[in-house]
Amino acid sequence: MRASRLLTILMTLQARGLVTAQTLADECEVSLRTIYRDIDALSAAGIPVYSERGSDGGYRLLDGYRTRLNGLSAQEAEALFMTGLAGPAADLGLGAVMAAAQTKLLAAMPAELRGGAERVRARFHLDAPAWFGEAEQPAHLTAIAGAVWEQRALQIRYRSWKAEKHRRIEPLGLVLKSGSWYVAGQIEGRVRIYRIARIRELTVLDQRFERPESFDLAAFWADSTQRLGEELHSNRATVRLSPWGVKMMEAFLSPLVRNGAGISEEADAEGWRIVTIPVGSVRQAAAELLPFGAEAEVLAPEALRLRMAEIAADLVRIYGDGARGREADVPAAAVIASRVLTGTPS
Structure with a gap:
Protein backbone atom coordinates (compact mmCIF):
# COMPACT_ATOMS: atom_id res chain seq x y z
CA MET A 1 0.00 0.00 0.00
CA ARG A 2 2.76 2.42 0.95
CA ALA A 3 4.78 1.56 -2.17
CA SER A 4 1.80 2.43 -4.33
CA ARG A 5 1.37 5.71 -2.47
CA LEU A 6 5.05 6.63 -2.85
CA LEU A 7 4.79 5.97 -6.57
CA THR A 8 1.66 8.14 -6.77
CA ILE A 9 3.45 11.02 -5.02
CA LEU A 10 6.46 10.68 -7.32
CA MET A 11 4.38 10.64 -10.52
CA THR A 12 2.26 13.56 -9.29
CA LEU A 13 5.35 15.69 -8.63
CA GLN A 14 6.79 14.74 -12.00
CA ALA A 15 3.58 15.63 -13.83
CA ARG A 16 2.63 18.85 -12.03
CA GLY A 17 5.78 20.43 -10.66
CA LEU A 18 5.11 22.26 -7.39
CA VAL A 19 2.45 20.50 -5.28
CA THR A 20 1.39 21.31 -1.72
CA ALA A 21 1.49 18.72 1.03
CA GLN A 22 -2.24 19.18 1.60
CA THR A 23 -2.97 18.41 -2.06
CA LEU A 24 -0.92 15.23 -1.86
CA ALA A 25 -2.67 14.24 1.37
CA ASP A 26 -6.10 14.80 -0.18
CA GLU A 27 -5.32 12.80 -3.32
CA CYS A 28 -3.72 9.94 -1.41
CA GLU A 29 -6.44 10.09 1.28
CA VAL A 30 -3.94 10.14 4.13
CA SER A 31 -2.89 12.63 6.84
CA LEU A 32 -0.33 15.41 6.41
CA ARG A 33 1.98 13.59 8.83
CA THR A 34 1.92 10.54 6.55
CA ILE A 35 2.85 12.70 3.55
CA TYR A 36 5.77 14.22 5.46
CA ARG A 37 7.05 10.72 6.27
CA ASP A 38 6.62 9.62 2.64
CA ILE A 39 8.57 12.64 1.37
CA ASP A 40 11.39 11.78 3.79
CA ALA A 41 11.31 8.19 2.49
CA LEU A 42 11.61 9.37 -1.13
CA SER A 43 14.54 11.62 -0.23
CA ALA A 44 16.26 8.77 1.61
CA ALA A 45 15.85 6.61 -1.51
CA GLY A 46 17.78 9.18 -3.56
CA ILE A 47 14.83 10.93 -5.22
CA PRO A 48 15.75 14.66 -5.54
CA VAL A 49 12.59 16.10 -3.97
CA TYR A 50 12.80 19.35 -2.03
CA SER A 51 10.43 21.79 -0.37
CA GLU A 52 9.65 25.46 -0.93
CA ARG A 53 8.43 27.36 2.09
CA GLY A 54 5.83 30.11 2.25
CA SER A 55 2.14 30.51 1.42
CA ASP A 56 2.82 29.48 -2.18
CA GLY A 57 5.20 26.70 -1.22
CA GLY A 58 5.08 22.94 -1.56
CA TYR A 59 7.18 20.06 -2.85
CA ARG A 60 8.82 19.68 -6.24
CA LEU A 61 11.41 17.51 -7.98
CA LEU A 62 14.80 18.84 -8.99
CA ASP A 63 14.51 20.51 -12.40
CA GLY A 64 15.31 18.07 -15.18
CA TYR A 65 14.76 14.95 -13.09
CA ARG A 66 12.57 12.35 -14.80
CA THR A 67 11.84 8.75 -13.92
CA ARG A 68 11.19 6.11 -16.56
CA LEU A 69 9.03 4.16 -14.18
CA ASN A 70 5.41 4.39 -15.37
CA GLY A 71 3.84 2.44 -12.51
CA LEU A 72 0.88 1.30 -14.63
CA SER A 73 -1.18 -1.61 -13.41
CA PHE A 124 -14.39 -1.71 -27.36
CA HIS A 125 -15.57 0.98 -29.74
CA LEU A 126 -17.26 4.33 -29.11
CA ASP A 127 -20.06 5.33 -31.49
CA ALA A 128 -21.00 8.80 -30.23
CA PRO A 129 -24.01 9.70 -32.44
CA ALA A 130 -27.51 8.63 -31.48
CA TRP A 131 -29.12 5.67 -33.26
CA PHE A 132 -29.68 6.28 -36.98
CA GLY A 133 -27.98 9.66 -36.70
CA GLU A 134 -24.76 10.79 -38.31
CA ALA A 135 -21.92 12.62 -36.61
CA GLU A 136 -21.60 16.21 -37.72
CA GLN A 137 -18.50 17.33 -39.58
CA PRO A 138 -18.53 21.11 -38.91
CA ALA A 139 -16.43 23.09 -41.36
CA HIS A 140 -14.94 25.32 -38.67
CA LEU A 141 -14.20 22.72 -35.98
CA THR A 142 -10.44 22.51 -36.51
CA ALA A 143 -10.06 26.31 -36.54
CA ILE A 144 -12.09 26.64 -33.35
CA ALA A 145 -10.05 23.91 -31.65
CA GLY A 146 -6.89 25.83 -32.52
CA ALA A 147 -8.37 29.02 -31.09
CA VAL A 148 -9.26 27.19 -27.86
CA TRP A 149 -5.66 25.99 -27.48
CA GLU A 150 -4.12 29.37 -28.29
CA GLN A 151 -6.75 31.42 -26.40
CA ARG A 152 -7.61 33.55 -29.42
CA ALA A 153 -10.93 35.36 -29.78
CA LEU A 154 -13.34 34.51 -32.61
CA GLN A 155 -15.69 36.58 -34.73
CA ILE A 156 -18.62 34.40 -35.82
CA ARG A 157 -21.81 34.63 -37.84
CA TYR A 158 -24.20 32.27 -36.12
CA ARG A 159 -27.60 30.99 -37.20
CA SER A 160 -29.80 30.26 -34.21
CA TRP A 161 -33.36 28.95 -34.25
CA LYS A 162 -34.72 32.50 -34.33
CA ALA A 163 -32.27 34.69 -36.21
CA GLU A 164 -28.79 35.18 -37.57
CA LYS A 165 -26.33 36.88 -35.22
CA HIS A 166 -22.81 38.26 -35.30
CA ARG A 167 -20.79 37.65 -32.15
CA ARG A 168 -17.25 38.09 -30.83
CA ILE A 169 -16.60 35.19 -28.48
CA GLU A 170 -13.72 33.89 -26.40
CA PRO A 171 -13.72 30.09 -26.86
CA LEU A 172 -13.16 28.33 -23.54
CA GLY A 173 -13.74 24.70 -24.54
CA LEU A 174 -15.29 22.13 -26.90
CA VAL A 175 -17.89 19.48 -26.09
CA LEU A 176 -19.00 16.52 -28.21
CA LYS A 177 -22.60 15.58 -27.43
CA SER A 178 -24.51 12.86 -29.34
CA GLY A 179 -22.42 13.38 -32.47
CA SER A 180 -22.67 17.19 -32.39
CA TRP A 181 -19.86 19.58 -31.47
CA TYR A 182 -20.43 22.63 -29.26
CA VAL A 183 -18.17 25.49 -28.19
CA ALA A 184 -18.48 27.25 -24.85
CA GLY A 185 -17.84 30.90 -25.68
CA GLN A 186 -17.46 33.79 -23.28
CA ILE A 187 -19.11 37.13 -24.10
CA GLU A 188 -18.62 40.04 -21.70
CA GLY A 189 -18.04 37.71 -18.78
CA ARG A 190 -20.94 35.37 -19.53
CA VAL A 191 -20.44 31.91 -21.04
CA ARG A 192 -22.85 30.69 -23.71
CA ILE A 193 -23.06 27.50 -25.77
CA TYR A 194 -22.93 27.51 -29.57
CA ARG A 195 -23.49 24.56 -31.86
CA ILE A 196 -20.55 24.64 -34.24
CA ALA A 197 -22.54 23.29 -37.22
CA ARG A 198 -24.64 26.48 -37.09
CA ILE A 199 -21.65 28.79 -37.42
CA ARG A 200 -21.85 30.15 -40.97
CA GLU A 201 -18.70 32.27 -41.00
CA LEU A 202 -15.71 32.38 -38.68
CA THR A 203 -12.61 34.54 -38.31
CA VAL A 204 -9.84 33.76 -35.85
CA LEU A 205 -8.73 37.11 -34.43
CA ASP A 206 -5.22 38.10 -33.40
CA GLN A 207 -6.55 39.19 -30.00
CA ARG A 208 -5.78 36.85 -27.14
CA PHE A 209 -7.81 36.52 -23.97
CA GLU A 210 -7.22 35.36 -20.42
CA ARG A 211 -9.03 32.17 -19.55
CA PRO A 212 -10.92 32.44 -16.22
CA GLU A 213 -9.03 30.34 -13.69
CA SER A 214 -12.26 29.24 -12.01
CA PHE A 215 -13.91 27.98 -15.22
CA ASP A 216 -14.53 24.22 -15.19
CA LEU A 217 -15.78 23.01 -18.57
CA ALA A 218 -17.24 19.71 -17.36
CA ALA A 219 -19.06 21.33 -14.43
CA PHE A 220 -20.34 24.17 -16.62
CA TRP A 221 -21.69 21.75 -19.22
CA ALA A 222 -23.43 19.55 -16.66
CA ASP A 223 -25.03 22.56 -14.98
CA SER A 224 -26.09 24.13 -18.29
CA THR A 225 -27.69 21.01 -19.71
CA GLN A 226 -29.54 20.32 -16.46
CA ARG A 227 -30.81 23.90 -16.31
CA LEU A 228 -31.82 23.88 -19.99
CA GLY A 229 -33.74 20.64 -19.56
CA GLU A 230 -35.63 22.04 -16.59
CA GLU A 231 -36.43 25.28 -18.44
CA LEU A 232 -37.73 23.38 -21.46
CA HIS A 233 -39.96 21.23 -19.22
CA SER A 234 -41.25 23.74 -16.69
CA ASN A 235 -44.91 22.60 -16.95
CA ARG A 236 -46.65 19.28 -16.30
CA ALA A 237 -49.17 17.23 -18.25
CA THR A 238 -51.48 14.45 -17.10
CA VAL A 239 -51.63 11.56 -19.54
CA ARG A 240 -53.45 8.25 -19.56
CA LEU A 241 -51.19 5.48 -20.88
CA SER A 242 -51.96 1.95 -21.97
CA PRO A 243 -49.76 -0.89 -20.68
CA TRP A 244 -47.83 -0.71 -23.93
CA GLY A 245 -47.64 3.08 -23.63
CA VAL A 246 -45.98 2.77 -20.21
CA LYS A 247 -43.33 0.53 -21.77
CA MET A 248 -42.87 3.04 -24.60
CA MET A 249 -41.84 5.78 -22.14
CA GLU A 250 -38.28 4.48 -22.03
CA ALA A 251 -37.94 4.69 -25.81
CA PHE A 252 -39.75 7.98 -26.47
CA LEU A 253 -39.06 10.16 -23.41
CA SER A 254 -35.72 11.60 -22.37
CA PRO A 255 -34.17 10.52 -19.04
CA LEU A 256 -34.91 13.95 -17.57
CA VAL A 257 -38.61 13.61 -18.40
CA ARG A 258 -38.79 9.98 -17.27
CA ASN A 259 -37.10 10.77 -13.97
CA GLY A 260 -39.57 13.57 -13.34
CA ALA A 261 -42.64 11.52 -14.22
CA GLY A 262 -45.09 10.14 -11.72
CA ILE A 263 -47.01 6.91 -12.49
CA SER A 264 -50.12 5.88 -10.58
CA GLU A 265 -49.75 2.59 -8.76
CA GLU A 266 -53.24 1.38 -9.63
CA ALA A 267 -54.39 0.65 -13.18
CA ASP A 268 -57.98 0.81 -14.45
CA ALA A 269 -59.95 -2.18 -15.70
CA GLU A 270 -58.16 -2.03 -19.07
CA GLY A 271 -54.71 -1.78 -17.50
CA TRP A 272 -54.24 1.93 -18.29
CA ARG A 273 -52.41 4.15 -15.81
CA ILE A 274 -52.41 7.88 -15.10
CA VAL A 275 -49.00 9.47 -15.61
CA THR A 276 -47.86 13.05 -14.92
CA ILE A 277 -44.83 14.15 -16.95
CA PRO A 278 -42.77 17.34 -17.23
CA VAL A 279 -43.49 19.19 -20.49
CA GLY A 280 -42.65 22.48 -22.13
CA SER A 281 -44.85 24.48 -24.48
CA VAL A 282 -48.02 23.01 -25.92
CA ARG A 283 -46.35 22.62 -29.30
CA GLN A 284 -43.30 20.89 -27.84
CA ALA A 285 -45.41 18.62 -25.61
CA ALA A 286 -47.59 17.57 -28.55
CA ALA A 287 -44.50 16.66 -30.57
CA GLU A 288 -43.17 14.54 -27.69
CA LEU A 289 -46.47 12.70 -27.16
CA LEU A 290 -47.39 12.05 -30.80
CA PRO A 291 -45.08 9.00 -31.09
CA PHE A 292 -47.29 7.24 -28.51
CA GLY A 293 -50.21 7.32 -30.98
CA ALA A 294 -53.37 5.70 -29.60
CA GLU A 295 -51.47 4.34 -26.61
CA ALA A 296 -51.79 7.73 -24.86
CA GLU A 297 -54.63 10.11 -24.06
CA VAL A 298 -53.93 13.61 -22.76
CA LEU A 299 -56.18 14.55 -19.84
CA ALA A 300 -54.66 17.92 -18.90
CA PRO A 301 -53.90 20.70 -19.53
CA GLU A 302 -56.88 21.43 -21.71
CA ALA A 303 -54.82 23.39 -24.24
CA LEU A 304 -52.61 20.37 -24.88
CA ARG A 305 -55.62 18.05 -25.07
CA LEU A 306 -57.23 20.30 -27.70
CA ARG A 307 -53.98 20.52 -29.66
CA MET A 308 -53.73 16.72 -29.78
CA ALA A 309 -57.35 16.62 -30.99
CA GLU A 310 -56.56 19.10 -33.75
CA ILE A 311 -53.62 17.03 -34.90
CA ALA A 312 -55.72 13.86 -34.80
CA ALA A 313 -58.46 15.55 -36.84
CA ASP A 314 -55.88 16.67 -39.41
CA LEU A 315 -54.64 13.08 -39.67
CA VAL A 316 -58.20 11.89 -40.23
CA ARG A 317 -58.62 14.39 -43.08
CA ILE A 318 -55.34 13.26 -44.64
CA TYR A 319 -55.93 9.51 -44.35
CA GLY A 320 -59.70 9.38 -44.14
CA ASP A 321 -60.34 8.60 -47.82
CA GLY A 322 -58.49 5.33 -47.55
CA ALA A 323 -60.66 4.20 -44.64
CA ARG A 324 -64.13 5.01 -46.01
CA GLY A 325 -66.42 2.03 -45.90
CA ARG A 326 -63.97 0.13 -43.72
CA GLU A 327 -64.87 1.13 -40.18
CA ALA A 328 -62.56 -1.45 -38.65
CA ASP A 329 -59.61 0.19 -40.39
CA VAL A 330 -60.37 3.77 -39.38
CA PRO A 331 -57.13 5.21 -37.95
CA ALA A 332 -56.90 5.26 -34.17
CA ALA A 333 -56.30 9.01 -34.42
CA ALA A 334 -59.92 9.40 -35.56
CA VAL A 335 -61.11 7.68 -32.40
CA ILE A 336 -59.02 10.00 -30.26
CA ALA A 337 -60.24 13.07 -32.14
CA SER A 338 -63.86 11.94 -31.84
CA ARG A 339 -63.57 11.39 -28.10
CA VAL A 340 -61.85 14.70 -27.43
CA LEU A 341 -63.99 16.86 -29.71
CA THR A 342 -67.30 15.38 -28.50
CA GLY A 343 -66.34 14.95 -24.86
CA THR A 344 -67.08 11.23 -24.95
CA PRO A 345 -65.45 9.50 -21.95
CA SER A 346 -62.78 6.87 -22.62
Missing part, protein backbone atom coordinates in the same frame (compact mmCIF):
# COMPACT_ATOMS: atom_id res chain seq x y z
CA ALA A 74 -2.82 -3.90 -15.97
CA GLN A 75 -6.19 -2.24 -15.37
CA GLU A 76 -4.71 1.26 -15.71
CA ALA A 77 -3.03 0.37 -18.98
CA GLU A 78 -6.29 -0.99 -20.36
CA ALA A 79 -8.19 2.10 -19.16
CA LEU A 80 -5.81 4.36 -21.06
CA PHE A 81 -6.85 2.75 -24.33
CA MET A 82 -10.51 3.29 -23.49
CA THR A 83 -9.77 7.01 -23.91
CA GLY A 84 -8.57 6.56 -27.49
CA LEU A 85 -11.53 8.19 -29.22
CA ALA A 86 -10.38 7.92 -32.82
CA GLY A 87 -13.43 9.60 -34.38
CA PRO A 88 -13.42 12.79 -32.28
CA ALA A 89 -9.63 13.01 -32.48
CA ALA A 90 -9.84 12.88 -36.28
CA ASP A 91 -12.52 15.59 -36.27
CA LEU A 92 -10.14 17.83 -34.35
CA GLY A 93 -7.31 17.11 -36.78
CA LEU A 94 -5.52 14.92 -34.24
CA GLY A 95 -6.18 11.48 -35.72
CA ALA A 96 -2.54 10.86 -36.71
CA VAL A 97 -1.33 12.27 -33.40
CA MET A 98 -3.63 9.95 -31.46
CA ALA A 99 -2.46 6.91 -33.43
CA ALA A 100 1.19 7.83 -32.91
CA ALA A 101 0.65 8.37 -29.19
CA GLN A 102 -0.97 4.96 -28.79
CA THR A 103 1.86 3.30 -30.71
CA LYS A 104 4.47 4.94 -28.46
CA LEU A 105 2.48 4.05 -25.35
CA LEU A 106 2.35 0.41 -26.41
CA ALA A 107 6.08 0.41 -27.10
CA ALA A 108 6.82 1.86 -23.66
CA MET A 109 4.67 -0.67 -21.82
CA PRO A 110 6.10 -3.80 -20.26
CA ALA A 111 5.35 -6.84 -22.40
CA GLU A 112 2.92 -8.28 -19.85
CA LEU A 113 0.67 -5.20 -20.15
CA ARG A 114 0.53 -4.91 -23.93
CA GLY A 115 -1.83 -7.83 -24.43
CA GLY A 116 -4.54 -6.32 -22.24
CA ALA A 117 -4.27 -2.93 -23.92
CA GLU A 118 -4.51 -4.50 -27.38
CA ARG A 119 -7.58 -6.50 -26.31
CA VAL A 120 -9.30 -3.31 -25.16
CA ARG A 121 -8.62 -1.62 -28.49
CA ALA A 122 -9.95 -4.67 -30.35
CA ARG A 123 -13.08 -5.18 -28.24
